[in-house]
Amino acid sequence: MGATKSGLFTQQQNDLANMAKAIAHPARIAILQFLLRTNACVCGSIVDEIGLAQATISQHLKELKTAGLIQGTVDGTSVCYCINPTSWYQIRDILSAFFTDIPEGHYRCSPEVTRSSEAKNCAADENCC
Amino acid sequence: MGATKSGLFTQQQNDLANMAKAIAHPARIAILQFLLRTNACVCGSIVDEIGLAQATISQHLKELKTAGLIQGTVDGTSVCYCINPTSWYQIRDILSAFFTDIPEGHYRCSPEVTRSSEAKNCAADENCC
DNA sequence: TCTTTTAATCGCAATATTACGATGAATGAA
DNA sequence: TTCATTCATCGTAATATTGCGATTAAAAGA
Numbered sequence: 001m002g003a004t005k006s007g008l009f010t011q012q013q014n015d016l017a018n019m020a021k022a023i024a025h026p027a028r029i030a031i032l033q034f035l036l037r038t039n040a041c042v043c044g045s046i047v048d049e050i051g052l053a054q055a056t057i058s059q060h061l062k063e064l065k066t067a068g069l070i071q072g073t074v075d076g077t078s079v080c081y082c083i084n085p086t087s088w089y090q091i092r093d094i095l096s097a098f099f100t101d102i103p104e105g106h107y108r109c110s111p112e113v114t115r116s117s118e119a120k121n122c123a124a125d126e127n128c129c
Numbered sequence: 130m131g132a133t134k135s136g137l138f139t140q141q142q143n144d145l146a147n148m149a150k151a152i153a154h155p156a157r158i159a160i161l162q163f164l165l166r167t168n169a170c171v172c173g174s175i176v177d178e179i180g181l182a183q184a185t186i187s188q189h190l191k192e193l194k195t196a197g198l199i200q201g202t203v204d205g206t207s208v209c210y211c212i213n214p215t216s217w218y219q220i221r222d223i224l225s226a227f228f229t230d231i232p233e234g235h236y237r238c239s240p241e242v243t244r245s246s247e248a249k250n251c252a253a254d255e256n257c258c
Numbered sequence: 259t260c261t262t263t264t265a266a267t268c269g270c271a272a273t274a275t276t277a278c279g280a281t282g283a284a285t286g287a288a
Numbered sequence: 289t290t291c292a293t294t295c296a297t298c299g300t301a302a303t304a305t306t307g308c309g310a311t312t313a314a315a316a317g318a
Contacts, residue, residue, distance in 0.1 A: 001271060001272055001306065001308060002271065002272030002273035002274075002305075002307065003305095003307085004154065004156075004274090004305090004306065005156075005181065008179065008180045008181065009155035013159055013162070016155075016158050017153055017155040017157075017158055018153075020149045020152045020153035021149070021153040023149045023227075024146055024147075024149035024150040024153040025146050025276085026133065026135060026137070026143045026145075026146040027133075027134075027137070027138070029142045029145050029227070030138055032227075036229065036231065036232075039232050043294090044293095044294070044295085050137065051137045052278090053277065054278090054296095055277075055278055055280090055295090055296085055297080055298095056276070056277050056278065057295095058295060058296055059276080059277080059296090059297090061295095061296095062296085062297095074284090074285095076284095076285060076293095077285045077286065077292090077293050078285095078293090078294060079294080079296090083231055085231050088228070088231060091228070092225070092228035095225075096224075096225055096228075098158070098161075099217070099220070099221035099224070099225075102165065102212055102214050102217060103165075103168050130276065130278060130300095130301060130302055130303080131275075131277065131301065131302030132275095132276070132302070132303050132304075133276065134276085134277080154305090154306085173263095173264070173265085176265095181307070181308090182307065182308050182309080183266095183308090184266085184267080184268095184307075184309075184310090185307050185308065186265095187265060187266055187267080188266090188267090188305095189306095190266095191266085191267095203314090203315090205263090205264085205314095205315060206263050206264040206314070206315050206316065207263085207265080208264080208265060208266090
């Protein structure tokens with residue numbers, strides 16, 4: 001136990017979860033926002049910008065690269081990073097496809113009630129349970 | 130060490146990371162898709178659907194509830210779950226705002242090259258480095 | 259009341275993630 | 289060649305997540 005049971009899920013579900021994982025850390029969000037803001041390739045200054053140790057940033061950059069969100073180009077002793085537009089839009093599209101509109105007439109449960117208070121908000125409706 | 134240094138980041142960055150974390154597991158993706166598909170409140174059957182132990186599902190449901198994506202309503206000995214449309218659309222909007230269009234003229238680094246091969250793809254451009 | 263059903267919670271084990279210092283590899287400059 | 293710079297990787301520690309059996313709590317029904 002302890003490891004995600006990927007075998008239970010579809011490829012699509014695992015992929016989507018991995019995309020979400022790539023942006024599921026504030027440092028990686030901050031890196032992406034920085035790259036967007038500077039609107040160019042960025043060398044080195046990412047470490048100064050974020051405020052984590054160089055080894056830690058390097059690790060986050062690797063994860064972003066693995067997810068396809070950024071790419072790095074060697075320039076002398078530096079490495080320049082920028083958003084990878086292709087993957088950026090791809091991931092955006094997949095995420096927004098996941099967040100579909102909720103179908104018309106989708107039954108919505110009543111606001112949560114705790115167990116001990118008056119319950120039974122749901123059973124009367126034929127769409128429910 | 131080991132814990133995310135939330136203090137280094139803005140509220141917005143931490144919030145966004147937490148939203149991503151909520152859907153950064155295939156089981157939680159599967160649960161949300163199931164709720165969308167059935168288009169109604171769902172009691173109990175989530176455990177059968179996903180194939181993880183009841184305790185595990187309950188934990189995932191809790192996380193989705195904490196993130197605001199779903200809500201639960203007590204119905205006798207069961208609890209019925211459904212998507213919370215308000216938060217669903219809110220989170221969708223925040224995510225899609227993050228995935229902005231990449232600005233016109235955004236410099237893109239050349240495709241990645243490894244360190245030992247011919248480098249220097251970036252330095253010539255004034256937008257870069 | 260006693261039993262069954264349902265789901266939350268507890269406690270634990272396994273694994274993953276986060277963070278960082280230290281080291282190493284590649285490059286450019288002196 | 290030697291040194292400094294830059295960044296990836298290694299090793300390790302701390303913390304978080306995942307998963308599940310066992311237990312508990314609440315409610316319905318016999």
